[in-house]
Amino acid sequence: MQTLRQLFILFTFLGFFIQNAALAATPIPKPPAVGAKGYLVEDFNSAQAIAEKNADQQLEPASITKLMSAYVVFREIRDGSLSLSDKVRISEKAWRTPGSRMFVEVDTQVSVADLIKGMIIQSGNDATVALAEQVAGSEDSFAALMNQHAQRLGMKHSHFVNSTGLPDKEHYTTAHDIAIIARALINEFPEYYRWYSEKKYTYNKITQYNRNKLLWRDESVDGLKTGHTDSAGYCLVTSAERDGMRLISVVLGTKSEEARADASQTLLNYGFRFFETHKLYDAGTKLTSTRVWKGAVDNVELGLAKTLYVTIPRGEYKNLDASMQLNHQIIAPVADGQALGEVVVRLGEQTVADKQLVALQPIAEGSFWQRITDEALLYFE
Numbered sequence: 001m002q003t004l005r006q007l008f009i010l011f012t013f014l015g016f017f018i019q020n021a022a023l024a025a026t027p028i029p030k031p032p033a034v035g036a037k038g039y040l041v042e043d044f045n046s047a048q049a050i051a052e053k054n055a056d057q058q059l060e061p062a063s064i065t066k067l068m069s070a071y072v073v074f075r076e077i078r079d080g081s082l083s084l085s086d087k088v089r090i091s092e093k094a095w096r097t098p099g100s101r102m103f104v105e106v107d108t109q110v111s112v113a114d115l116i117k118g119m120i121i122q123s124g125n126d127a128t129v130a131l132a133e134q135v136a137g138s139e140d141s142f143a144a145l146m147n148q149h150a151q152r153l154g155m156k157h158s159h160f161v162n163s164t165g166l167p168d169k170e171h172y173t174t175a176h177d178i179a180i181i182a183r184a185l186i187n188e189f190p191e192y193y194r195w196y197s198e199k200k201y202t203y204n205k206i207t208q209y210n211r212n213k214l215l216w217r218d219e220s221v222d223g224l225k226t227g228h229t230d231s232a233g234y235c236l237v238t239s240a241e242r243d244g245m246r247l248i249s250v251v252l253g254t255k256s257e258e259a260r261a262d263a264s265q266t267l268l269n270y271g272f273r274f275f276e277t278h279k280l281y282d283a284g285t286k287l288t289s290t291r292v293w294k295g296a297v298d299n300v301e302l303g304l305a306k307t308l309y310v311t312i313p314r315g316e317y318k319n320l321d322a323s324m325q326l327n328h329q330i331i332a333p334v335a336d337g338q339a340l341g342e343v344v345v346r347l348g349e350q351t352v353a354d355k356q357l358v359a360l361q362p363i364a365e366g367s368f369w370q371r372i373t374d375e376a377l378l379y380f381e
Contacts, residue, residue, distance in 0.1 A: 028274050028313045034263040037233065037253025040175040041267040043277050044183060044239070044246035046309035048352070050271045058157055058172040059252045062227030063100065063123045064235050065165030065173075067181050068146045068158075069132065070120060074189045075149070076135050077112075084113040086134070093139075094129040099166060099229075102127040103206050114203060116192070121201040122208040123226065125164040132163040139163055155180050167231050175250040182224055182237055182248050196223030196239075213261040214238055218268070224248075226260070236260040240268050247271045276314050280322070280345065280353075283307045286360060287343065288324055293378055294371040295332030295363045302326070302340055302357040310345055310352050321346050324357060329378065334363040 031051030038054035049055065076082040087109040095106040102124030104110050110130065118127030132142035139162055146160040155177035161168045186193050199216070200209045211226040220240040227235035233253035240247055249267040254260040281287060286301045312320065326341035334340070341357035365371065 032266045032270050034251065034266060035254060035259060036251045036263055038175045039249070039251045039263065039267065040179055041247055041249040041271045042179055043271075043275070043309070043311040044186065044248055045279070045307075046277055046311045046353075047179075047183065048311040050247070050275055050311065051267060052175065055175040055250075056157055058174055060165075060167060060171065060229065060232035061173045061178065061252070062165045062229045062232035062235050063125075064178055064225055064227040064237055064252075065160060065163065065171070066119055066123065066128055066227075067178065067185060067225050067237065068150065068160060069128050069142075069163045070116065070192075071181055071185055071189075072142065072145050072149055073112075073116065073131050073135060074185070074192055078189075082112060082135060084111065084116075086112045088112060088115060088130050088134045090126070090130050091133055094126050094133065097125040097129045097164065097166075099125040099164065101125060102208075103204050104130065105204070117195055117198070117201050118203055120195045120225070121198050121210050122203075123211065125166070128163045150177070150181070153180050153184055165227055165229070165232075167229050175252055178237055178250045178252075179248050182239060182250070185224070186239065186246075193223065196225065197221075211257070212236065212238070213257065214240075214264060217261070218265065221268075226257075228257075234260040236264050238264045238268065240272075242272050245272065245277050274314055275311055276317070277309055277311045278317055278320075279307060279309050280320075281308045281343070284360060287357065288326070290326050290330060290340065292334060292363050293329060293331050293374045294366055295334065296366045296370075297363060300330070300334055300340070300363050301360040303360050304343070304355055305337060305358050306355075308343070308345075308353060308355055312347055312352060316347055319347055320352075326357070332363050332365045334359050336360070336362040 038057050038059050040052040040055040042049045090104045090108050092106050100123045102118030102122050104126050115127040115131050118124040132139045136142035143160050150158045158173035158177045161171045214221040220242045223239045224237045235252045238249045249264045251260050251263045281304050283306050285303050287303050289299045289301045292300045322345045324343050338359045339356040345353040
């Protein structure tokens, strides 16, 4: 009887151990097969790729282009050069632009706010061209602004020749670059980002529905944009948030509306199921300090310029290891934000983050006596 009781306790303990071991780390299957020319799913905060295919291949974006157009317009509003209440005269060029339409009429006056909704929700080419002309005088000049902002944001493989995404051999981007502009929109303009989740919009007594089917299928999805031309195929950029984790998926060049929605949903489900994101260090928080030679003070505090997030397989947080490497012999003066080392985060043999440690305050040169003293001490370092 005693032996049976001991066996029962042993098997109960083993069952508990096995169950908790299974919960601790979830096996990660290969990324799902997605029928697209290029795709990417990445975490919004860490910008770490979870799954990708041809993410840096230059492809036609179709109306995904309007993410860049919206970004330029939002910047103009923020800088005070444009207002949501401003009235825009609809030119014949805007009115005649082919493709999806908001159905504005030539020579009418339409508010910037209405045109933005027409561009975002209805994907109106006419609305987009009208906004481009209002901002820059012509669509060509607006495209130049788009390219300037793209370069500033680090979209190294993109080039735009129009505001709408109508086909042109010199008009291209990549899944990776599209994720950059999607993050910028969400980060910089949360007050306007909400329009990307609106399911329909009525203008001139014509109601049109957002073509992003995931807005109806998945309550965690709150944007962003669809696109389609014969040459580009069916494209979709999606953002979704579940339990505080936001993912962005970019799917380019699928065969149908249903295919782009299914591919995007598959990538999002894969990312949320098998990965998790953690904030490790806040920007501007002291992580360490180090000696400064010949300075007005002896030590400088070091931290990160941007908050550090990492995206890792579920259950692996306890296995993260962080280390700091500091520059040797730091000599004053030290500028605020000057890189003086790095923090490296590893998961096993894999480096998941490598960020510069920067000075959190400037350090001026010390007095003549301090400099002379430290010079002598450095001789023995």
